[in-house]
Amino acid sequence: MQNGLAFVYPSNVQLPAILEALPSERTWVGDVPAWRATTGLMNKHAQVSYQAEVDPLPNKASMLTFHPFIQFGDVINYLLVLNLRKDPLVETSTLEIYNSYTKELIDSTFIKSNSLTLIPLDKYEFKPTDLPLFVSKDLAGIPFGFGIHKSGKMLSLEHTHPPASFALFGDRRKVQSQIKSSWMASLAGEE
Numbered sequence: 001m002q003n004g005l006a007f008v009y010p011s012n013v014q015l016p017a018i019l020e021a022l023p024s025e026r027t028w029v030g031d032v033p034a035w036r037a038t039t040g041l042m043n044k045h046a047q048v049s050y051q052a053e054v055d056p057l058p059n060k061a062s063m064l065t066f067h068p069f070i071q072f073g074d075v076i077n078y079l080l081v082l083n084l085r086k087d088p089l090v091e092t093s094t095l096e097i098y099n100s101y102t103k104e105l106i107d108s109t110f111i112k113s114n115s116l117t118l119i120p121l122d123k124y125e126f127k128p129t130d131l132p133l134f135v136s137k138d139l140a141g142i143p144f145g146f147g148i149h150k151s152g153k154m155l156s157l158e159h160t161h162p163p164a165s166f167a168l169f170g171d172r173r174k175v176q177s178q179i180k181s182s183w184m185a186s187l188a189g190e191e
Helices: 172-187
Strands: 037-042 047-052 063-066 075-083 092-099 105-112 115-120 132-136 142-149 155-159
Touching: 037 142, 037 155, 047 155, 063 172, 075 105, 075 132, 132 172
Parallel strands: none
Antiparallel strands: 037 047, 063 132, 075 115, 075 142, 092 105, 092 132, 105 115, 142 155
């Protein structure tokens, strides 16, 4: 495949050739091997990939992520947002870009469901001390920092983890909800 997205859904039972939605429950059994998804990009000079679990995301969810992976010099920077849902619909949602220190809204752009959205970042002229914040209030996604050397001979792909992934104890979903709620309130000027 030269362009586009290819999603492979493992199953130990034969699925219909055409699905109107992914199965509501996993169709494979066991955790060995640990099923991993690979997100990869390539050009004629280089390739890069990232492995992780990519379970379908909820239809209604939000995303809040910081992006510390901007590179400087002869590197072109992008934010990639990967979304995979159970249903096949492609819907558009707003992605807001903030300065995390001043909480100033820098720009708004769009991301799509069941897609890999590419957002050019260099036009914002971020400095090495900046920490951009990206917020979607109604579409979750897996954010990646993607860099490509202007010669095309180097690609880099980094994934930002949700803040709750660093919580060792307790209910991670609750921690994530509290962090998101706090930042959303702060961005809305409610703090």
